[in-house]
Amino acid sequence: MFKHDSIEKNVGLMMVLMMLAISVGGLVEIIPLFFINDTIEKVDGVRPYTPLELRGRDIYVREGCFLCHSQMIRPFRDEQLRYGHYSLAAESQYDHPFQWGSKRTGPDLARVGKKYSNEWQVAHLMDPQSMVPESVMPHYGFLEKTPLDYSDVGDRMAALRLTGVPYSSNQAEYDSNVKQFGEDVAKMLDIRNAQKNLVDQAQNGFGGAPGNYDGDASNITEMDALVAYLQVLGTMVDFKKYDNDQFVKYR
Amino acid sequence: MSHATESKFQNTTGHVWDDDLQEYNNPLPAWWLWTFYATIIFALIYWFMYPSWPVGKGFLTGTNTIEYVNDKGEKKVSHWNTRALLMQDMNEAAAKQKPYFDKVAATPFDKINADPELKGFIVSAGKVLFQDNCAACHQSGGQGKFGFAPNLTDDDWLYGGSYDKIQETITNGRHGIMPAKGGNASLTDAQVTALANYVLSLSGEQMDAAKVQQGDELFHGAGACFGCHGADGKGNQAIGSANLTDKIWLWANVPGAKTADEKVAAVKAVINSGLNKGVMPAWKGRLSDEQIKLLAVYVHELGGGK
Numbered sequence: 001m002f003k004h005d006s007i008e009k010n011v012g013l014m015m016v017l018m019m020l021a022i023s024v025g026g027l028v029e030i031i032p033l034f035f036i037n038d039t040i041e042k043v044d045g046v047r048p049y050t051p052l053e054l055r056g057r058d059i060y061v062r063e064g065c066f067l068c069h070s071q072m073i074r075p076f077r078d079e080q081l082r083y084g085h086y087s088l089a090a091e092s093q094y095d096h097p098f099q100w101g102s103k104r105t106g107p108d109l110a111r112v113g114k115k116y117s118n119e120w121q122v123a124h125l126m127d128p129q130s131m132v133p134e135s136v137m138p139h140y141g142f143l144e145k146t147p148l149d150y151s152d153v154g155d156r157m158a159a160l161r162l163t164g165v166p167y168s169s170n171q172a173e174y175d176s177n178v179k180q181f182g183e184d185v186a187k188m189l190d191i192r193n194a195q196k197n198l199v200d201q202a203q204n205g206f207g208g209a210p211g212n213y214d215g216d217a218s219n220i221t222e223m224d225a226l227v228a229y230l231q232v233l234g235t236m237v238d239f240k241k242y243d244n245d246q247f248v249k250y251r
Numbered sequence: 252m253s254h255a256t257e258s259k260f261q262n263t264t265g266h267v268w269d270d271d272l273q274e275y276n277n278p279l280p281a282w283w284l285w286t287f288y289a290t291i292i293f294a295l296i297y298w299f300m301y302p303s304w305p306v307g308k309g310f311l312t313g314t315n316t317i318e319y320v321n322d323k324g325e326k327k328v329s330h331w332n333t334r335a336l337l338m339q340d341m342n343e344a345a346a347k348q349k350p351y352f353d354k355v356a357a358t359p360f361d362k363i364n365a366d367p368e369l370k371g372f373i374v375s376a377g378k379v380l381f382q383d384n385c386a387a388c389h390q391s392g393g394q395g396k397f398g399f400a401p402n403l404t405d406d407d408w409l410y411g412g413s414y415d416k417i418q419e420t421i422t423n424g425r426h427g428i429m430p431a432k433g434g435n436a437s438l439t440d441a442q443v444t445a446l447a448n449y450v451l452s453l454s455g456e457q458m459d460a461a462k463v464q465q466g467d468e469l470f471h472g473a474g475a476c477f478g479c480h481g482a483d484g485k486g487n488q489a490i491g492s493a494n495l496t497d498k499i500w501l502w503a504n505v506p507g508a509k510t511a512d513e514k515v516a517a518v519k520a521v522i523n524s525g526l527n528k529g530v531m532p533a534w535k536g537r538l539s540d541e542q543i544k545l546l547a548v549y550v551h552e553l554g555g556g557k
Contacts, residue, residue, distance in 0.1 A: 032305030035305070035307075035308055036305060036308055036309060036310060037308045037309065075333045076337065077337060077340045077341055077344060080341070081383075082383055084537065086334070086337070114532055114536075115384075115532065115537065116387055116388065117388075117530035117531070117532060118530070119399075119529075119530055120387065120388055120399075123399065124387075131387060131388070131396070131399075132386075132387065215528070240536070243321050243323060244321055244338070245319065245321040245322075245327060245334075245335075245338050247334060248327075248329050248332065248335045248338060249329070251302075251332040251333065251334050251335075
């Protein structure tokens with residue numbers, strides 16, 4: 001039987017016990033989520049990012065976009081009216097780390113995909129105030145001048161594969177992706193062809209969207225990648241296919 | 252350190268460290284203690300009423316419920332959660348707005364002006380929608396942006412300024428395309444210069460008569476410009492080709508040019524590279540039919556509707 005005295009006089013023991021006491025709060029909230037059915041909504045259309053989108057996402061993270069832009073539309077009426085349908089857990093299931101953010105100096109970007117043209121995104125990134133005079137966003141014109149380094153895109157996909165993102169590295173995984181996402185998408189998720197697919201999307205587009213995202217077809221820049229990423233945000237789930245209360249039961 | 256003796260004071264823990272260091276053992280203030288107990292009782296009631304503890308593969312949903320109606324008109328009851336709360340909130344707002352939106356849907360465009368109350372609703376609701384969705388390109392007053400998005404407040408329309416045409420534009424989006432050199436890559440630099448001179452003369456610029464003459468022939472001949480811009484250069488709203496005879500420029504920076512040479516260079520730049528921009532996204536997936544109709548009226552009333 002412990003005596004309070006003996007804990008106070010033994011720093012090592014006290015640290016261990018303190019850590020245990022503090023973790024209880026977190027563990028109680030986190031562990032059940034792994035066991036409760038239906039935490040992640042069952043929806044069609046959510047897929048891992050293509051190599052080009054993935055590099056765009058890396059640039060988004062590198063530039064710290066998440067410091068001012070959230071990607072989490074909360075289930076409130078004002079947010080629904082401004083940004084669209086509230087974000088689903090399923091929509092960020094392949095995001096590691098997720099980009100929900102917690103600060104909105106700029107608007108939420110969870111459904112910014114296809115809201116504006118590629119041309120607008122490029123012009124806005126180069127000089128945000130030219131499009132939105134009251135904006136305080138910094139200029140990102142250098143993205144247009146920086147060639148995209150995609151030599152390691154396969155490694156980046158392989159790393160995400162370790163965390164459970166279904167990028168395929170062999171025929172069996174590819175076949176299972178074909179079953180889950182369809183052939184067009186499965187081809188894009190193949191690590192073995194990552195670089196080729198990235199170049200192909202940058203030049204010719206993917207999934208109905210035309211390529212050449214930055215309007216300059218002569219090279220592949222970081223701007224191409226970032227715009228490709230922005231244009232896919234929040235567009236994977238077709239909410240028209242579901243009742244507007246379809247996702248109530250998952251909470 | 253000496254773990255000495257008994258305390259000399261009342262209400263201490265009884266230990267004395269370092270000769271005289273002692274610790275009081277006073278009871279907690281009563282108000283604090285009772286607040287603490289109250290929070291525990293609050294938590295128990297909260298667990299009972301709201302979703303709380305995980306149980307197996309589910310969780311205790313609590314006794315609190317929310318009623319709402321979904322888009323199929325089915326009445327549903329759900330345990331308390333924010334998504335059901337949103338449904339309820341949207342239901343209430345929709346019920347308040349319904350008379351107006353029904354009226355918007357039922358009133359043909361040409362009858363809207365006869366109803367001041369409806370018009371008032373459309374202009375204020377349209378303004379909010381416009382700021383959220385359109386202002387990024389067309390700017391907050393609808394004044395447009397040179398080299399990017401057309402001015403919506405003037406009476407010059409690329410695709411038509413009637414209610415129906417504006418509605419069509421918003422619903423399906425637009426994508427303006429002009430092939431480089433009108434698709435005739437064999438045009439020489441001198442020929443493009445002549446064409447630019449002719450195009451500028453159409454809107455009343457004083458240009459070199461010989462070049463205008465040569466450009467005129469090319470415009471209606473080898474350049475085939477008339478195919479889209481019309482024999483009179485007034486454009487064709489069915490395909491969105493620009494009217495070249497007014498002084499309104501969207502892509503060629505003629506207004507910013509100081510000399511005739513700069514004006515020619517600005518027009519030549521557009522002819523040489525063509526246009527594959529001016530993409531307006533389709534809004535039908537993002538906005539409801541009523542919202543689009545509302546916006547069409549709002550844009551029409553910005554000043555230039557036909």
